[in-house]
Amino acid sequence: MELQIDAQEIARALARSEISSEQVFGAAALEPAGCADHVPRTAFFPGPVLGPAQEEVLRAAHGRLLGGGGFPDVLDLFGTSADLVPPGTDLTAPSLTAERLLVGSRPGLDLARALGEQPHLPFDDGSFDAALVTLEIGGLRRPLEVLREVGRVVRPQGLVAVSFGEARYDGAHTRLWAHATDREHIMLAEAFLEFSGARFSRPAAFTLFQGPQGLEWHEGPRSPELHRSVPVHLVLAYRDAVAPIHLASPPFPPPPPAPAKTRDDIRFDEAGRPHCPYCDERMGRYSPPVTVFEIDYGVDELYVCFNDGCEYYRGSRRCMRSQGHLGFTYRFMLNPENGATGPLLDDLWGGLRSCRID
DSSP, X not given: OOOSSOHHHHHHHHHHTOOOHHHHHOTGGXXXXXXXXXXXXXXXXXXXXXXXXXXXXXXXXXXXXXXXXTOOEEEETXXXXXXXXXXXXXXXXXOOOGGGOOTTSOHHXXXXXXXXXXXXXXXXXXXXEEEEEESGGGGOSSHHHHHHHHHHHEEEEEEEEEEEOSOOBOXXXXXXXXXXXXXXXXXXXXXXXXXXXXXXXXXXXXXXXEETTEEEEEESSOOGGGTTSOOEEEEEEEBSSOOHHHHHSOSSOOOOOOOOOOGGGOEEOTTSOEEOTTXXXXXXXXXXXXXXXSOOOSSSOEEEOOOTTOHHHHHHHHHHHHTTOTTEEEEEEEOTTTOOEEEEEEETXXXXXXXXXX
């Protein structure tokens, strides 16, 4: 995903609420992909169809989001959520005139196309407690303008939930969406909300899947251990601030912290090399740089887990972000001299690797 406008221009445009989707993503990227744009690395599916297991996952997720009576009036932006919400949920969807309904087409995509032509919702300001943007967000040719409208019709502290299935090539969606991977879809959904200028809170992204105990989730994109499951992605934001009902009882709370691993939990192979106790990958040798800013570890080398799929490393991003340290992470470290273990600060670009020995 390549932005067509730099960060400073985005900030200035957001302050004026004048930013357009074409300014950010480019006009060509927002055109329908079409069959000629087939991307070999993705499988072709003629629509964002969810399987029965995925539908059950999304139904359970919407139950967590909308249960408890905190969101009585819900906007169903594409009219695609009726079978995926708790019974009795009051859904309202924009209507299409007969001439805009295409024979054999997907009604949700028709609504996305209509909103692309005229991104205006026929509702008063603050008409809804929540908005569901289910499956067809990839069909929006003017996503920022549409989500700006969603922000207008959602009340303060109202919920906006964007959900979609696993990445599939779909010629009916925009090139921007059709050519993207799962990870890029999550980034795009977050960008649509953040760049809309609709005063949404910072988005939170979750990957949902069916686990042994029912609905399970983790923050961010699909992780290696989920290769046998078919996930659903969910990106959440709130108008101005988190809804009180979710502040008191988060719908997707983080797992309780596990006890920190120590040297006693580390496995050493026949060559005497330690393996990370969180992912069992062989740890690399790292030489701390000699600078006035570097912590003095008292040794020339440390052992560090450089596996980007390690649960310790993946969880570090969430932890650092929650503390306001954007762009930073940490990796599991072992001091071979005194057996001390713990986090070693890194950045999202893997800066520690510049001092890796092997």
